[in-house]
Amino acid sequence: MHWSSLVLAAAALVPAGVHSAQLRFSCAQLVVDRLDPIVNPGQNPSPHLHQVVGGNAFNVTMDHEAHDMASTATCTSCVPLEDFSNYWTAVLFFKARNGTYKRVSTVGNGLGYSNSNGGQTVYYLSSGKVTAFKPGFRMTVGNPAYRTQAEAKQNPALQFTCLDSPMTRSGYRYDFPTAPCKAGIMVTVRFPTCWDGKNVDSPDHQSHVAYPQNKKCPSTHPVAIPEVFYETYWDTRPFNNKADWPADGSQPFVWSFGDKTGYGNHGDYVFGWKGDALQRALDANCQSDLLSDKVNCPTLKLQSIADSNKCTVQRRVKEDLDSWLKELPGASMMSGMSK
Ligand SMILES: *[C@@H]1O[C@H](CO)[C@@H](O)[C@H](O)[C@H]1NC(C)=O
Numbered sequence: 239m240h241w242s243s244l245v246l247a248a249a250a251l252v253p254a255g256v257h258s259a260q261l262r263f264s265c266a267q268l269v270v271d272r273l274d275p276i277v278n279p280g281q282n283p284s285p286h287l288h289q290v291v292g293g294n295a296f297n298v299t300m301d302h303e304a305h306d307m308a309s310t311a312t313c314t315s316c317v318p319l320e321d322f323s324n325y326w327t328a329v330l331f332f333k334a335r336n337g338t339y340k341r342v343s344t345v346g347n348g349l350g351y352s353n354s355n356g357g358q359t360v361y362y363l364s365s366g367k368v369t370a371f372k373p374g375f376r377m378t379v380g381n382p383a384y385r386t387q388a389e390a391k392q393n394p395a396l397q398f399t400c401l402d403s404p405m406t407r408s409g410y411r412y413d414f415p416t417a418p419c420k421a422g423i424m425v426t427v428r429f430p431t432c433w434d435g436k437n438v439d440s441p442d443h444q445s446h447v448a449y450p451q452n453k454k455c456p457s458t459h460p461v462a463i464p465e466v467f468y469e470t471y472w473d474t475r476p477f478n479n480k481a482d483w484p485a486d487g488s489q490p491f492v493w494s495f496g497d498k499t500g501y502g503n504h505g506d507y508v509f510g511w512k513g514d515a516l517q518r519a520l521d522a523n524c525q526s527d528l529l530s531d532k533v534n535c536p537t538l539k540l541q542s543i544a545d546s547n548k549c550t551v552q553r554r555v556k557e558d559l560d561s562w563l564k565e566l567p568g569a570s571m572m573s574g575m576s577k
């Protein structure tokens with residue numbers, strides 16, 4: 239769905255009996271830390287840095303069975319109070335001409351969430367009846383080892399948008415924009431929408447889900463699940479002076495796992511909604527505004543963005559993330575990744 243015209247959908251427009259939900263809400267920054275409980279459980283520190291939003295049960299290890307996020311967490315950085323899920327992506331860095339790296343911050347989405355303390359805009363989309371995730375469900379999309387467009391295009395919905403203004407919704411691309419972006423860079427991550435109906439995880443954290451074929455879920459993954467989709471606004475505005483960009487004309491941004499192309503874009507999701515709150519919101523055909531902070535979902539308990547900003551967790555890995563750094567955090571653990 240490319241809503242370049244930014245039509246404001248309303249629940250009243252959905253005919254009776256037709257399931258269609260468009261939940262959109264703000265999740266402020268919970269923590270920026272070098273942990274990855276899906277790909278590197280128990281590893282402190284993990285190889286590369288992430289920015290994380292959602293419930294404060296985010297931890298070094300988050301076992302399927304042992305970790306009931308909805309009862310462990312005491313707050314969430316997302317506006318729906320019953321969403322203790324965690325959503326995370328890699329972190330963007332600017333590489334200066336002298337070879338040092340400066341971490342780029344996330345910033346609240348200019349379309350309604352500019353008072354959010356960074357983080358992400360999270361969507362759950364459905365057209366047709368969908369089944370919400372089961373407790374313990376997790377998945378990743380994308381691959382940090384990808385460095386070519388052909389590889390990146392296997393996931394058609396991991397993209398970059400060079401923001402001319404916060405409203406820009408055109409010019410999607412699979413790699414980093416090549417010129418300064420006036421209002422920052424938006425990174426979009428959309429997950430597959432079909433599930434095998436059995437496994438809450440898989441060894442590669444991906445093969446229990448699949449993309450639809452000809453708009454239908456394949457027989458191997460017959461259960462339609464909501465489309466989890468997030469947008470991260472990276473505030474690259476402090477780095478827009480072309481004189482600071484590489485002399486060879488290349489662009490200066492690099493993912494925290496050493497990727498200068500952008501093709502290694504990926505995202506991680508651990509489901510953590512309380513009870514059936516997500517299923518009820520989807521069944522109620524909730525339709526959030528695309529331009530304001532209105533979630534428009536009477537079945538959900540909501541908090542203000544100001545209150546969501548207050549939910550944070552302490553970083554567990556003690557390392558400098560804010561100076562001009564000589565190398566990316568975890569560089570020594572990333573050999574072979576920095577292409
Ligand atoms: C994180 O995990 C550790 C070790 O299992 C535990 O002691 C701690 O309470 C957990 N923290 C949170 C916020 O769940």
Ligand SMILES: *[C@@H]1O[C@H](CO)[C@@H](O)[C@H](O)[C@H]1NC(C)=O
Nearest residue numbers: 334335336337338339482562
């Ligand atoms: C490297 O360049 C950045 C950006 O111009 C500057 O702020 C920083 O002080 C420089 N560091 C060194 C060691 O020269």
